[in-house]
Amino acid sequence: MGTDALARLAEERVNHRFKGLPPDADGLTVGELAAQRRNLFTGGFATPVLALSAERLEHNLALMETYAARHGLAFAPHGKTSMAPQLFRRQIERGAWGITLAVPHQVRVARRFGVERVFLANELVDAAALKWISAELDADPGFRFVCYVDSVRGVELMDAALRGASRPLDVVVELGAGEGARTGARTEAECTAVADAVAGTRTLRLVGVAGYEGEVPRADPERVRAWLRRLVALAAGFDAAGRFAGLEEIVVSAGGSAWFDAVADVFAGIPELSAPVLRLLRSGAYVSHDDGHYREVTPFNRVPEEGALEPAFRLWAQVVSRPSAGQAFANAGKRDAAHDLDLPFAQVVRAGGAERPAAGITVTGLSDQHTWLRTDDEAELEVGDWVGMGLSHPCTSFDKWQLIPLAEADGTVVDYVRTFF
Structure with missing residues (x-):
């Protein structure tokens, strides 16, 4: 996928645009800096700096590859988590069917870097974006979108924007996860009306059904599986009615990062339809995992024999103020750390070249550029020490950093991951 465009990422010049990188690296290309294999702690990096663990990233990629294969699932991980084409490539190399995205800008990034299959988990009614996608489909017979x-209204808008297209746009009817949930038609009758509207166009082709089980109200295993069974029944009903006639495959898709075990269980029971079924899982947060939200809700907690994901991010900040025995401040803030679900978690302190657990240190708040730390009697912390923090919710970690060091366990930085938000 897009090897030339990916290779050109290494030719980008390092400068003031990229937080945390060594000031004396200005003017080097990313590739040249990576080749120096600098150490995150002794190589001139400036705090705050976010690092992605090379070993844990590889572990997580491998684990989800084997999980999807074991359960007979195709995999289109949600790329909006990272918006990092280098990670898209590694996911596709690990057997991913394609990449899931949410908005047109993200599709443009994916196409720029050669992604051949895109699942857009949203209704697309922007005329300019639809015309661009249609042109991409016309120009590249290998592109699958x-x-x-x-909604019927959405179908009408899409049809109007796509008039004259030479290839129909493939669509799946979204079944909403329940009243008060996010997007999606709420009832099977509404889904049928949407499917009828699609059938009345020449610009759209109905290829399946989909949805997002993470929005099931008061989600628990029973409620999530009940909704997934509705989704499967909707696909079977559409097929029995001849709505998928002539397709080479039928798409049935779900799967966030909290309930993919339920998706695997229910999708294993999809009955034989008139064409092979593409059982498409879309979990995305697994790439970096986290030390908060997803660590608590990962299906691997419920089914430990399947393995375990590992948190791969660590944010390093430096203590810049120690105004009292019970308080300290480090130089990372809301612009550096994910904070929409949980605050960062103090994990280790680094001082004098040695690391120790962050005993007695608790993150209590974030200002724009400061981490508020409460320190108990057992805390050993001085101005100048580095504090390594785990983060919650990777979806809002990647978007704060344009160029992220990929570091091995000893701190050796072996590459840099470019993001596009």
Whole structure:
């Protein structure tokens, strides 16, 4: 996928645009800096700096590859988590069917870097974006694009924007996860009306059904599986009605990062349909995992024999103020750390070249550029020490850093991951 464009990422010049990188690296290309294999702690990096663990990233990629294969699932991980084409490539090399995205800008990034299959988990009604996607489909016979439809009005807008297209746009009817949930038609009758509207166009082709089980109200295993069974029944009903006639495959898709075990269980029971079924899982947060939200809700907690994901991010900040025995401040803030679900977690302190657990140190708040730390009697912390923090919710970690060091366990930085938000 897009090897030339990916290779050109290494030719980008390092400068003031990229937080945390060594000031004396200005003017080097990313590739030249990576080749120096500098150490994150002694190589001139400036705090705050976010690092991605090379070993844990590889572990997580391998684990989800084997999980999807074991359960007979195709995998289109949600790329909006990272928006990092280098990670897209590694996921596809690990057997991913394609990449899931949410908005047109993200599709443009994916196409720029050669992604051949995109699942857009949203109804797309922007005329300019639809015309661009249509042009991409016309120009590249190998490009596969699938997106949601969840309303008759949406179908009408899409049809109007796509008039004259030479290839129909593949769509899946989105079944909403329940009243008060996010997007999606709420009832099977509404889904049928949307499917009828698609059938009345020449610009759209119905290829399946989809949804997002993470929005099931008061989600628990029973409620999530009940909704997934509705989704499967909707696909079977559409097929029995001849709505998928002539397709080479039928798409049935779900799967965030909290309930993919339920998706695997229910999708294993999809009955034989008139064409092979593409059982498409879309979990994305697994790439870096986290030390908060997803660590608590990962399906691997419920099914430990399947393995375990590992948190791969660590944010390093430096103590810049120690105004009292019970308080300290480090130089990372809301612009550096994910904070939409949980605050960062103090994990280790680094001083004098040695690391120790962050005993007695608790993150209590974030200002724009400061981490508020409460320090108990057992805390050993001085101005100048580095504090390594785990983060919650990778979806809002990648977007704060444009160029992220990929570091081995000893601190050796072996590459840099470029993001596009």
